[in-house]
Amino acid sequence: MYVNDLRRPDFRNWFIHPRIPSFCRHEISQSPSRGLLSPTKHTLLQPFISVAEQFFAMGPSRRMQKQGMPEPFENFNKKRKQDPAADGASSKKRRTSTEAPSKYPAKGGRAKNSAANGATKGTFAAKGAAQKSKGKKAQSVVEEEDEDDEDMLKDGDMSDEGSDIGDLGALDSDDDEEPEDDDFLDSDDPDVQKAMWSEDEDEEDAEEVLTAANIAGLSARLDAQTAREAEEAQAELADDALQTNISAEIPDEDGAPQPGLAPDLQLLRTRITETTRVLTSFAELADPSRSRTDYIQGLLADICAYYGYSPFLAEKLWSLFPPSEALAFFDANETPRPLVIRTNTLRTHRRELAHSLINRGVTLEPIGKWSKVGLQVFESQVPLGATPEYLAGHYILQAASSFLPVMALAPQEGERCLDMAAAPGGKTTHMAALMRNTGVIFANDASKERSKGLIGNVHRLGVKNTIVCNYSALEFPKVMGGFDRVLLDAPCSGTGVIAKDASVKTNKTEADFLRLPHLQKQLLLAAIDSVDHASKTGGYIVYSTCSVTVEENEQVVQYALNKRPNVKLVSTGLVFGKEGFTSFMGKKFHPSLKETRRYYPHAYNVDGFYVAKFKKFGPTPAGAVRAQGQSALSANGAKPSNVEDEEVVDHTPIGAEEDEFGGFDDEEDEAYMERARKNRLKRKGVDPKAVKANGKEKDVSKVNEEKEGKEDGEKVAKSPKSPKSPKEAKKPVEAAVEEVASPVDVQSKKDRRKSNGAGKKAKATKA
Numbered sequence: 001m002y003v004n005d006l007r008r009p010d011f012r013n014w015f016i017h018p019r020i021p022s023f024c025r026h027e028i029s030q031s032p033s034r035g036l037l038s039p040t041k042h043t044l045l046q047p048f049i050s051v052a053e054q055f056f057a058m059g060p061s062r063r064m065q066k067q068g069m070p071e072p073f074e075n076f077n078k079k080r081k082q083d084p085a086a087d088g089a090s091s092k093k094r095r096t097s098t099e100a101p102s103k104y105p106a107k108g109g110r111a112k113n114s115a116a117n118g119a120t121k122g123t124f125a126a127k128g129a130a131q132k133s134k135g136k137k138a139q140s141v142v143e144e145e146d147e148d149d150e151d152m153l154k155d156g157d158m159s160d161e162g163s164d165i166g167d168l169g170a171l172d173s174d175d176d177e178e179p180e181d182d183d184f185l186d187s188d189d190p191d192v193q194k195a196m197w198s199e200d201e202d203e204e205d206a207e208e209v210l211t212a213a214n215i216a217g218l219s220a221r222l223d224a225q226t227a228r229e230a231e232e233a234q235a236e237l238a239d240d241a242l243q244t245n246i247s248a249e250i251p252d253e254d255g256a257p258q259p260g261l262a263p264d265l266q267l268l269r270t271r272i273t274e275t276t277r278v279l280t281s282f283a284e285l286a287d288p289s290r291s292r293t294d295y296i297q298g299l300l301a302d303i304c305a306y307y308g309y310s311p312f313l314a315e316k317l318w319s320l321f322p323p324s325e326a327l328a329f330f331d332a333n334e335t336p337r338p339l340v341i342r343t344n345t346l347r348t349h350r351r352e353l354a355h356s357l358i359n360r361g362v363t364l365e366p367i368g369k370w371s372k373v374g375l376q377v378f379e380s381q382v383p384l385g386a387t388p389e390y391l392a393g394h395y396i397l398q399a400a401s402s403f404l405p406v407m408a409l410a411p412q413e414g415e416r417c418l419d420m421a422a423a424p425g426g427k428t429t430h431m432a433a434l435m436r437n438t439g440v441i442f443a444n445d446a447s448k449e450r451s452k453g454l455i456g457n458v459h460r461l462g463v464k465n466t467i468v469c470n471y472s473a474l475e476f477p478k479v480m481g482g483f484d485r486v487l488l489d490a491p492c493s494g495t496g497v498i499a500k501d502a503s504v505k506t507n508k509t510e511a512d513f514l515r516l517p518h519l520q521k522q523l524l525l526a527a528i529d530s531v532d533h534a535s536k537t538g539g540y541i542v543y544s545t546c547s548v549t550v551e552e553n554e555q556v557v558q559y560a561l562n563k564r565p566n567v568k569l570v571s572t573g574l575v576f577g578k579e580g581f582t583s584f585m586g587k588k589f590h591p592s593l594k595e596t597r598r599y600y601p602h603a604y605n606v607d608g609f610y611v612a613k614f615k616k617f618g619p620t621p622a623g624a625v626r627a628q629g630q631s632a633l634s635a636n637g638a639k640p641s642n643v644e645d646e647e648v649v650d651h652t653p654i655g656a657e658e659d660e661f662g663g664f665d666d667e668e669d670e671a672y673m674e675r676a677r678k679n680r681l682k683r684k685g686v687d688p689k690a691v692k693a694n695g696k697e698k699d700v701s702k703v704n705e706e707k708e709g710k711e712d713g714e715k716v717a718k719s720p721k722s723p724k725s726p727k728e729a730k731k732p733v734e735a736a737v738e739e740v741a742s743p744v745d746v747q748s749k750k751d752r753r754k755s756n757g758a759g760k761k762a763k764a765t766k767a
């Protein structure tokens with residue numbers, strides 16, 4: 001336990017606890033040291049530390065923690081080792097701040113920024129004015145990192161900090177020097193201390209003379225008291241059960257509070273922790289009279305009551321992890337993820353953007369070496385959605401995990417890409433930046449309303465290679481095919497973003513976990529069929545969701561492998577993330593599923609996410625639709641024993657198949673389709689009655705085609721109804737663009753001609 005840890009705002013409530021001896025409080029608040037507590041003080045503080053640790057998991061708040069992969073262990077060790085010795089370096093910092101405390105404002109904000117003003121242009125090593133304002137609360141990241149670098153240089157251990165990110169210098173360095181330092185700098189401020197310590201306490205401090213004997217005495221007294229309190233807590237547990245919804249033994253099955261009674265959160269928490277511990281070492285710790293199922297039922301009911309999940313979702317999420325990890329997951333969903341912005345490299349560089357924002361009072365830091373464009377925002381004096389830089393499109397507010405699917409897709413300059421479910425455009429605009437505004441992106445979304453946000457972002461961020469369209473992505477590749485890369489960031493249940501939207505805890509039902517995977521599976525097939533397997537540069541499909549359930553991820557991917565023998569899973573190329581499941585609750589998936597990546601809030605401090613990358617290596621064979629059950633075999637080598645089998649033979653067109661969802665009502669579908677057809681004709685200014693007979697004929701011929709097995713992707717793509725080249729596709733896309741957006745919303749005609757030209761060229765190359 002470090003003195004600094006106890007100074008964190010999280011801990012303040014604990015270390016000003018009246019039972020903490022005042023000499024310890026004095027030590028914590030006054031000492032310039034940042035090293036370990038002495039063993040004696042550690043013993044005295046132990047009861048408070050344990051409780052505090054339980055609540056705050058001994059780390060800086062998650063908002064302050066870095067996103068992405070955890071730091072390598074060697075770095076961590078180095079820091080800890082450096083700490084006591086680094087007193088030179090750190091006490092240098094402290095000394096500076098304590099030498100003239102009255103000079104410093106209690107809050108950093110403006111003072112820091114005015115100090116930094118003018119000093120940040122050009123290089124991040126610009127300490128000058130900024131370094132003089134060290135006493136402020138929110139120390140600029142730049143200063144911190146510069147100092148760290150100095151310290152490391154002295155030790156001759158500069159490693160490769162920032163070396164992989166060119167000349168971004170200190171900003172690109174990824175050495176997260178305990179950010180909690182920044183949080184606490186103001187505890188040295190006399191004003192703050194006055195508010196924290198009463199005058200009485202100061203007098204007590206002065207009078208208290210400690211000897212080894214009274215320290216031991218105090219310690220023994222505290223031990224005894226702790227034991228007494230534990231006993232009392234146990235007694236309370238049984239007692240309170242009568243007054244709350246918590247039964248002393250196994251809680252109600254649904255975990256819902258009884259009417260008029262609030263759940264006792266403290267007791268629930270204790271029991272959740274305890275049951276989790278028992279489940280982790282069941283053989284040793286379990287009460288022999290209770291089965292594992294009893295424990296799990298009790299735990300799930302407690303989780304529902306404590307965190308507010310529906311029993312259905314609590315069980316679904318809990319079963320994804322070992323017990324203790326599940327608890328960490330539920331805990332992580334209670335705290336927001338760090339605020340992150342993505343630099344729009346079409347308009348600026350990350351370093352320039354950081355300078356500008358720091359000058360506006362924003363405390364930020366690069367999100368980690370894994371991204372060259374992300375900045376994590378710790379504190380801001382200004383609304384980040386209204387700065388001049390925001391309005392000028394220099395950045396977009398975007399969760400860190402949303403970078404990952406685009407990084408996996410890795411679109412190349414000059415390619416033709418499709419973003420199938422694009423609104424509000426975080427990923428589309430990222431793709432455009434990676435492609436440096438060359439080639440062409442078709443950004444599609446089924447929601448007209450959401451497409452407005454997409455169009456807004458495309459304009460604000462200066463994206464010029466993108467055409468927005470408004471189809472159901474299920475209509476691809478009939479609308480257009482032959483793409484080099486396709487991103488399907490599928491609509492999902494959002495179980496990875498519960499920290500953002502707590503309504504997911506209760507509003508997702510079993511039906512959602514049948515309906516959504518069904519849609520996701522069909523969308524993924526459409527994505528695969530829209531890709532040109534012969535693309536010289538690509539032929540890739542990325543499937544992603546912000547959900548962590550297996551139904552929406554591995555099961556969807558396995559389904560696609562089964563249905564499309566012409567694709568295989570490849571590495572996402574992402575440097576962190578957990579492997580996808582190859583088996584789950586008795587279901588076996590193809591071994592290549594381990595190439596997919598899972599992201600969890602508790603593991604990486606990012607939103608829960610899933611990313612899978614496919615390579616399409618051949619045209620969809622004519623028999624694919626009929627031989628779906630066998631396709632995993634031929635595409636990926638030997639079929640593993642027990643691979644989850646989909647239907648072996650499927651002659652029905654997509655959308656009319658019988659599945660676990662219960663299939664579709666053909667008559668009902670017919671009515672919908674007829675209504676849609678009429679509306680479409682009306683929109684075109686054609687009287688539906690005039691073409692009714694034709695329409696029917698068309699439908700009949702379609703059915704015949706299907707009977708003859710002509711419904712596979714390739715043939716669909718080649719049919720006159722499925723224009724593949726940009727020229728062929730021009731009409732429907734333009735129509736869609738005009739439907740979604742006013743002429744102002746789309747590319748200028750000139751740009752459009754250019755992108756079509758690029759498309760033609762690409763096509764010609766392929767030919």
Ligand SMILES: C[S@@+](CC[C@H](N)C(=O)[O-])C[C@H]1O[C@@H](n2cnc3c(N)ncnc32)[C@H](O)[C@@H]1O
Nearest residue numbers: 421422423424425426427446447472473489491
């Ligand atoms: C997860 S969001 C996409 C977020 C977007 N990729 C981004 O990064 O900003 C899923 C989107 O899918 C759209 N959607 C739902 N069903 C669709 C369908 N059948 N075809 C196309 N888009 C659909 C929704 O309107 C929603 O905007």
